[in-house]
Amino acid sequence: MPPENEAPKLNAPKSRTRTSPRKPDKPRVILPDEGRARAVVDAVLPWIDGGRFAVKRVEGQAIAVTAHVFTDGHDQVSARLCWGAEGAADMHEVEMSPTGNDEWTASFTPPTQGRYRYTVAAWVDHFAAWRVELGRRVDAADILIAAQIGAVLGEETAARARGEDRKALGKWAQGLRKRALAAAKADLSQMDQVEAEIEAIKALALDDGLAEVAARYPDRQFETRFVAPQADFAAGLPLVVDRQRAAFSAWYEMFPRSAALEEGRHGSFRDVAARLPYVAQMGFDVLYLPPIHPIGRIKRKGRNNALAAEDGDVGSPWAIGADEGGHKDVLPELGTLEDFRALVAKAGELGIELALDIAFQCAPDHPYVKQHPQWFRWRPDGSVQYAENPPKKYQDIYPFNFETEDWRALWLELKSVFDYWIAQGVKIFRVDNPHTKAFPFWEWCITAIKREHPEVLFLAEAFTRPKVMHRLAKLGFSQSYTYFTWRNDKAGLTEYFTELSQGPGYDYFRPNAWPNTPDILNEQLHHAPRAVFTTRLILAATLCANYGIYGPAYELMEGRPRSPGSEEYLDSEKYQLRHWDIEQDHSLRGLIGKLNDIRRHHPALHGNRQLRFFDTGNDQLIAYAKRDDAGQAVLTVVNLDATFRQSGWVHLDAAWLGAGGVETFEVFDLLSGQRFTWRDGGNFVILDPAEMPAHILRIERSSNP
Template sequence: MEIKANAVGIGSILQETGDTLSSRSQGVALKPSEGRNRVVVEGVKPQVECGRFPVKRVVGDMVDVAAAVYGDGHDHVAARVLYRKSDASKWSEVRLKDVGNDLWQASFPVDAIGSWEFKVQGWVDHFDTWRSDLAKRIAAQPAPTGTGEISKDIPLAFLSGALLLDAASVRAEGDDAQQLKGFASSLRWLADKKLERYDDPLTEEIVALADKYPDLEFATTGEEMPLWVDRERARFSSWYEFFPRSAGPAGKHGTLRDAAKLLPELGQMGFDVIYFPPIHPVGTAFRKGKNNSTEAAADDVGSPWAIGNKQGGHTEIAPELGTFADFDSLVTAAQHSGMEIALDIAFQCSPDHPWVKKHPEWFSIRPDGTIQYAENPPKKYQDIYPLNFESSDWQGLWNELAGVFLFWAKRGVRIFRVDNPHTKALPFWDWCLNRVQEQYPDAIFLAEAFTRPHVMYGLAKRGFSQSYTYFTWRESKEEITEYMIEITTEPVRDFFRGNLWPNTPDILPGSLKIGGRAAFAVRAVLAATLGANYGVYGPAFELMDSIPVKPGSEEYLDSEKYQLREWNRASEDSLMPFLGKLNWGRRLHPALQRDDTLRFHPIDNPKLLCYSKQAGTDIILVVVNLDLENPQSSMTDLPMAEFGFGQDEHFEAHDLLTDAVFPWSGPHNYVLLDPQQMPAHVLHLHRAPTEQEQQDGVTA
């Protein structure tokens, strides 16, 4: 009686509260709204944070989808992927294939930039279950006895199948519906014949037709997963950074017109993104002098990151650089050279910026009533005021900042390098980048966020197309291997695209200070071949500027951040021809235009790093000598089957850097790299031409 009373009590609670109880947390299991959905869909890939953020892909990609789809008992299940561009009214579909152990896979294409979505749907496939059972029944029939004994279960199975086909015909239209009805009638006719033995009446045509119209009444549909599709340049780009103000004649402040004169040569060298530090008016209050001095001389130009003066702020051009007409001509000239201009967007202000007077509430106010300048104790940056993202007028601040991107996008800029985004609120970026891409879906954003991994990845999840990386400081074989595997494999690669920079105006890293030409060549090869996106702080890199402001510092002596620099781009010692070879090798070989096929290969010498990338039959193998002083040698150990070669097959290794061709055979081949001559091989592996092909080539 006690037990019965308790049961009645629970029932009363359910009647009184309905769905207000939270199921298991209340100790009471509530019924779902539809309990006949017997299939489970889980573990859908790709996804980022359970669908909180979009997966990233590029136009032309096939999106590989995988999921666990299963149900109870022995009934067969089926599954499909539904996908569409977010503004489309109809879903497209592709069937998932069972690859074993309840795991299913399929791929679908994305052919337009912008927001997409997909979801996995699974259902009990009653027709396929029936078809399989029927085949077993027919195979298990005993041999005819000649007694006239009639099989009973097979005619009954035919009738069951006829009902399933009738139902499918209702879901079908036109000729398909008639064919399904006709075959249902055929099954009933066979059942009525009451034969001693039956053959399987199903044809591939009928099975395919029934499969075309599944019963989805009790299908289980997984969560919609967001997907963002970028244009190709988000995945593959070669960046060159320079200061337009240093592009002028010797001793004179350069202009945008001077900068435009450099573009044809940079285009010929294979660069496709030209990145400028801020081009806005530079503040005068607390202006920094040469080598970051707090005392500026009258002719010091200051840091371009100290943005704003009485002439304007983030939507103005410094008058000494030129006019908007000059800027428009520059953008057009870059396009004619097959390149794009990338602008630096730095959301910070000099004390002279118009926002300081107009919107003091956008800044942090100290107890003495003054505005808080930027500092990283003991370092002080009195020439910069950070913005306060806890401002009471945060909505107004957000709108103004998004307006900066939209202003320059309207003038033709579609690539933005964003300065220190990790010092701005992450919810702001989630909103801002989405708002910009609603109007300009081809916009690309590079995050200059040398920060903690979770923050760096958090920015990528919230819309940044690319990000600077820790590659700048990864120099040992173990460091490089571990880090590159992390950022080029799941789950990170689904939302994060690294852009590898061996140097920046802020960073002159370890080996570049001491390794000479070999160090610059090695870091260029690593950046350009490990990463599909890479960049260099150009003049300083090609001319191998390696002197720090003081021992142990990563700041350059006579840093271009604080003064004009003269660069002898005509120097015979310039690395530019070497960079050009790398860039054109990247353009000619699809294997180097993506990161998801990066594979590291064993090689016995710890001073040598060996890795490959592959796109179909295009295979690039890279071997780099990390010892900047001594020659190093070893034997390769190549995965011949992965490359599509026979285990002992002969093939050729064509070095893109020297044009040398090495006849190789099998997985083990000798390499010797002298850093004083050429510290790396970038090898295109391909089958050696046959004698007949060689003769045809000579004849041609």
């Protein structure tokens, strides 16, 4: 053996002499497993990224599928939409219909929540092609030969059929052959009789009733079944079906610790329970609570985000974890786990679901930090880099290190947090800053949870870049926050909500519009008059099927920023207790209740797809309508100017609104109770922000039937 630092010596190769050049290897010819499958399924829509991610729908909502199907030459093709629950052995099939330009369509309605697959199967339909060709024939000899070919196809179809259908097809094929052969031997001198017989044979061959029977038993031995290039399974494209609340909901956010009736006292779950009738009267169906866990004491923030807390400062609920426990524990000041379960139950009795904030991050004194130090990124000085979401800094929060070698254990533990609260009755989660956690984790975690609990919904709090927001939606989040908070002018609102309702993201991105959050007091709301809060509320509730407000700050029109131009509230609830007098006369709670009642009783406002904007000739006046599947429409006109009266001509498309074919029709203002007679085309509107800055109009009926 050579020394360790010396390379081994290689034997010199022996010299060889070739007397003739080496013949190249003969190319290997590889044929496909089946080359007779001539039908082409070029695309199946909708799909998300080639089938990589699931399309989303809700229970009772049909999914319309379009496929590009064709074959070579002039043969006919047939296609069926195949769908079924993920993992099911058999799939349902729906006949597809051609719509022109080699496009075929069909739809299906999944019966329950869960995960599904769908694809398209197509084949060259020789029976259909034969019927088309026979219909074109005019020469007697051609017709008689074609009839005999049809008889063979009929017999082959009968062999695949069952019961009475087999008998009918066999009898039809036998009769067609017999008459065609007899006509071929007929005396040509009797031309009139021959022509009549040929027409009778042609009529028999093209019998529509027999064609319908034959279509039930196609020859599919050479069918083509579409396989998505990016789908995980050959079974087809993925579809996730959620419950209705994923598509239509009204959220109300409140801090339990600020729910006490007495000023200065720390609120509790029992105080929140006492507040539930107030929330129910305003018509909200989701009550969202910020984190309810123990709050860290190390580096606790003080009032107004002060770096040093003073005695009595309660800290930020998002700085999770202390000696009392972590993500699976309750802040003692809020009550017990039994109190929380009682709150969930009482909310359910009032038709309200409790949504819980899940923030995957830790205070420095969270038990995880000591028990699993490998889950955090440690710096050379022995400290952990605190969390940042520029320009915001969170010195009291440690982020998880998703590149830890112990990532599997971290993933399983984080999923177990969801599992724990699901066991306590929580079915909706608002996830804090999901874009700052690893995307592969979310895809795995949400998919695993929804396979076990398809009713669970996830709202992504991700005010971030558009592509990142859309990626999170593709990974499985049921709803997502939006840029509505910063869309304040007519052009911005029109462009953004047209994108949300008509763009490719419609099939997977469900927007949730919030005019404010504890983190965001938009500058438009700074010291704003009532009309601004009213306008933003109406826009959110009518433009978006899912919307929410952070209260009682919103209904009490809290508009004090921490500093000029800041989006932080002065005396923010994130860092201190607040006492809210919810019975103040100027509260918007009455209007909020009316809006939610309007939304509940008008299906046009339950979705986003059928949204259309109308010209007003005035940039301060925005008009748009939504309609439901039955064609019933709700038209909203809003004055975006909080100071001055604005007017303009709203130019309508009465046919789109379901009022076509008449000169005039009636509209009913759901806010004021007034009735107006409108017409197709221009309609004059004037809105005074000092009174009510909007119309919400139900299109009712013709005034000249």
